[in-house]
Amino acid sequence: MLALGALLSATAVHALDYPETPRGTVVDTYHGEQVADPYRWLEDVDAPQVKKWIAAQNALTRTHLDQLPDRAAWRARLAQLWNYEKYGAPKRVAGALFYRYNDGLLDQSVLVREQAGQRKVVLDPNTLSADGTLALTDWAVSPDGRYLAYGVAEAGSDWNRYHVRDLRTGQDRAEVLEHIKFSNISWSHDSAGFFYSRYPGSDGVFSDLENQAIYYHKLGSAQAQDVLVLSDPEHPRRNMYARVSDDGRYLLISLREGAREENALYVRDLNQAERPFVRGRLIKLVDDFSAKYQVIGVDGPYVYALTTDAAPNGRIVRLDVRHPGRQKTVVEAGQWPIEDARLAGQHLAVVVMRDAVNKLLVYPLDGSSATPVVLPELGSISGLRAAPDGRSVSFTHASFVSPARQLEVDLSDLRVTTLNQARLPVDTSDFVTEQVFFSSRDGTRVPMFILRKRGHPGGPRPTWLYGYGGFSISLTPWFKPERLAWLEQGGVFVVANLRGGGEYGAAWHKAGTLHNKQNVFDDFIAAAESLIETGITSPEQLTIEGRSNGGLLVGAVSNQRPELFAAALPGVGVMDMLRFHKFTIGWAWTGDYGSSDDADMFKVLRDYSPYHNVPGGDDYPATMVTTADHDDRVVPGHSFKFAAALQHADPGSAPKLIRIQTRAGHGAGMPTHMRIEQAADEMSFAAFHSGLQRAAKIPWQKLVAR
Template sequence: MRRAILLASLFATSMTPIAATAQQQASAPAAQPLTYPQAARGDVVEEQFGERIADPYRWLEDDVRNAPAVRQWVTAENEVTDAYLATLPGRDLFRQRITQLYDYERFGTPEKKGGKYFYSRNDGLQNQSVLYVRDTLDGEGRILIDPNGWSQDGATALADAQPSEDGTHVAYAIQDGGSDWRTIKVLDVATARPLADEIKWAKFTGLSWAKDGSGFYYSRFPQPAAGQEFQSLNENQAIYFHRVGTTQDQDVQVYATPDRPRLGHGGQVSDDGRWLVITSSEGTDDRYEITLVDLTQPGARPRTLIPGLQNNWSYVGNEGSRFTFVTNKDAPRLRIVTLDVAEANPQPVEIVAQDEAVLDGASMVGGQIITTYLVDAKTEVRRYSSQGQLVGRVELPGIGSAGGFGGENDDPETFFSFTSFATPTTIYRYDVRTGQATPWAQPQVAFNPDDYEVSQRFYQSKDGTRVPMFVVHRRGVDLSRGAPTLLYGYGGFNISMLPGFSATRLAWLEQGGVLAVANLRGGGEYGKAWHDAGRLANKQNVFDDFIAAGEYLVREGITSPQQLAIQGGSNGGLLVGAVVNQRPDLFAAALPAVGVMDMLRFNRFTAGRYWVDDYGYPDREADFRVLRSYSPYHNIRSGVQYPAILVTTADTDDRVVPGHSFKYTAALQHADIGDRPHLIRIETRAGHGAGKPTDKIIEEAADLWAFAARWTGMDVRPVAGAATAASPAD
């Protein structure tokens, strides 16, 4: 029941301004050169495969917490950036409007345990969402965990919460300052009070309860050396069992592979409670080993069910010895198979064959298998019997993204979420027996979703590949005139860019801007082949796809190079950095966030070693040649006019360490690339993105849109008018 906070003043749709035309933008005042902080240039030069590689800003890799010189540089850079952003006329208007748009009630998908319903809720502008419980489906929610009082700056988050099978306890994970490290604690549901239990040094872990509620399984790494907590490589992850009411030093190690330190492990208790299903991987690829531990036999030796790290084997559920998995073995768009673990050498039996669409997920609920498929980057939901016969489909409210469908195989009740670019996330209750979906939490919002238009277009990349792209804008915007446009991309790690609502993006659209989201190769939109076509030696295809998206938008008259801004985060930050080097003439502004910018050293820090599946190994010559050819830090072109660039990162990002962005920015500011600003915005007590408090999200988005608006010619004006009621997001 996504119910919204009713705003006193809403905008009138007829008053939203149309952005400046290309002719108006061309007459914008010229950029004034900025004075950047001096970054010392070191003399580090290393030879790799016969090539001398200079790394003058190696010192900026040092952890800002422990390196005074880096801290001084960060402070100086933020002062320059803050002073510049303060001059942008649209900054306050964006901040005010994004704050209004963000102020609506948001719910997470409920999880049912012990007859109780556990879910997250944010009343609108809370920095962190709160965990609630209901004793009945439509009962009144009771607060269990409110992280908003955990820190003064709101940067300590509830990262995960898993109720026990009987609903009497919750194991929950605390994230501080955006770090990937987690502290795990246990809550008594009846009293809403935490127990004394506390676990440190957990990271990249699930929480899976034993069926009897005695404790849970989790994954952790060895404690890192002092001063290396946020930079050292993550190796030797192991699975432990924690018994409720005991201390961490009493936790029992269930599974580890000291002879293979690069393997990561996750444990999940099987549906019947008999087995611990262990999924092991070495990198980011969906290539797993599956190991079983018989929990009914104390001291049982682990049994390898699927060896070899060759294919995706995602556990769906089991009925006795019959295990169901999603796999891409002999099916690059995935299929569903069963394995009978009672057999000495189980062989997969196909029950749902590969389809033209890509299988994106499956769950066993109410005696059926509910599957989500991607059809041209949009969700379709199908229902199958446990034997694999198609039963029907789950009708969705429109073109968008759906997820959830968790639950028990003997319970026909499940929940799912649905969202699209102009539709905030709505939670639905779904009755598997009747096939009926009813809204459980539906937001009311400070805008009318019908005022926005979403289309899907297809364009050709450099090599002729057909690539899809979503284009979103306000109804009434004359695209033939050209409009300030924000082009977003990612293109990696088998991750699909699906339709989804963003209150911050809506503020851009309200001003007459266009949003374009390109489904680049390297993602998972069309299965393994699409992923493979955008990684390793094929990585240039991702950049070509993104450049072709920009060229298409210009060719169609939707925008112009003087009105086109690009954005991407993490691997998408790498994307933005690479294409700016390759086609600086195509873009007016660039917003690379928490990017992987030094492709020759990415695997030396924290989780970077996992990324070799997509990027390759810098110490192997063939991979080195590819990485060297597009590494953003190493390919900045002096003597060429670059677009305006606002880099964003955070001082406590221990996923993509901020040294990537620091070095890249220092190199940009040293190079002769024109007078447009090339700045970095460095957030404090924030990480790679997860757990970032609402107020920091709003502040950052206002800065980004104001910067992009300045350099794309957008005339930012107040959203005028008032309404008496919010509009339901149907």
């Protein structure tokens, strides 16, 4: 560490000259308490003064990063590790398999059709822009296989434009649909048009979101002629999603209030699959928003759904469109949460989660018994779909050291077939994954995964700790190539499964929300303390990372326990907890966070809001905040204000920097070259400030023949 300290001085890290950030005089009054907001002006990301500030901050950060040792080597190795085939979840339509595919380093994955062993590109987003920042979002192939409806987002925004491509000619039709965000695409069975959700309009990237409604677009017509299927002007902030049942008879509509899991479930009877009446009778199967009802399939008049009603771990019920209000339990709630399920012919394919690892069970339609499916390794399942004939289900399966592979299960004998599988440019047999449990501050038993190189030397090692803890999102094993670069140099990577996630069902989620949000931070701090106490790492070697809600996590724990960490990487975080609900979709998160409009929750939020609680002292970790100028989900003003507050307080000598990606958003759709550059910056920053230096006697692993 002495050598590290000398190098630190040599790179002039101690003498950072932060750009000037004027402090304003804005003061807000919340329930009788005055709270200063000196950097309110940074919320206006398009203001000339803010653009100048962005440029100055990026220049400073770039100077620091370019001085870090081995940054170029990290970049080169990451490009090698990223260069493997990537397969998205497959969909069977009209006798063909459709999925996203990337042969290695394409900026955007292409959409392909695979039939009779032949793969053909049907849409290449890389041809849509010179810089790779136009990304494919939603897509759906018409039941007859002739048309592709697809969405495109620019520069990472959540806003979409929908297009329709004729797959026979490869050309797009004239119609373009706009004002679309947080939607899906679902074709009517006659392939004459599709259902989707949109807003009345938008006045820019950061528009407020109200009055979403469901429409039906008939091919060949202008968007202004689309048929309104459902709206709810009395509840302007409800989100609506619609999909057509596999038999084409019903339109299944889910309504949600914000980001809450609880929803209402409506059905429109389309009468005839081949001649649908899109304004058919509306049936309200569930209308009280008291539990989650996720439709998993339809069999005649019966709607099968995964619900948390009287079952925090989930159960599967059968509803009857002829008798709203009636329901029959098919699969009882068990010890482990049900994460997903699908009706497939005379079977139910059910994904359960046991200690943050997915298992696949197959039941007969009456739910009488469960048979486990043998999967290649412990990992996560995503994109579960039933084949049109109901004889099989397909999905992708991944682990921490294996990228997603496409699997298909024959439900007659539970035989598992690999449809497509990537070959990595590195031998991952040298890496091991261990799951351990630790006790949080209140005694709660919390799991975490520890990844390291086989034959790991004794003694503390530079360690990267990742967490999220919110919105019932579970951190099951998933693959990211940049981790391999960290592991092969002797670093340790850890994922903590914090409360607020969905790893143990609805109760686990609620234990990390609202008044209980501090539990999430306590869990993460306890994870760090456990890693230190067991000799895996030390405070001088520990990097923490989280994104979005996880960025809030990193900001909060850095403020609360700065002495525990060497480096912090809060990405696209929710940092101003008193004003988050005032921007774009922020109001939707009040189910997890509460709101400063409520006097009781104001006190809770004020006590942990990262922007409002930057401490003094000399032991704050080296911090690189990351965000993007087009993030219209967690607006960049959050990160701007937090970084400004850090630089003003300047607690300790370690750098407090912000990296602001241009022409990017919250993360989805970011082109590969940007991802590699950001990973190289984060990895070299973390390696330098936690002491993981590239050892001259340990060469980068040789590439394995692909």
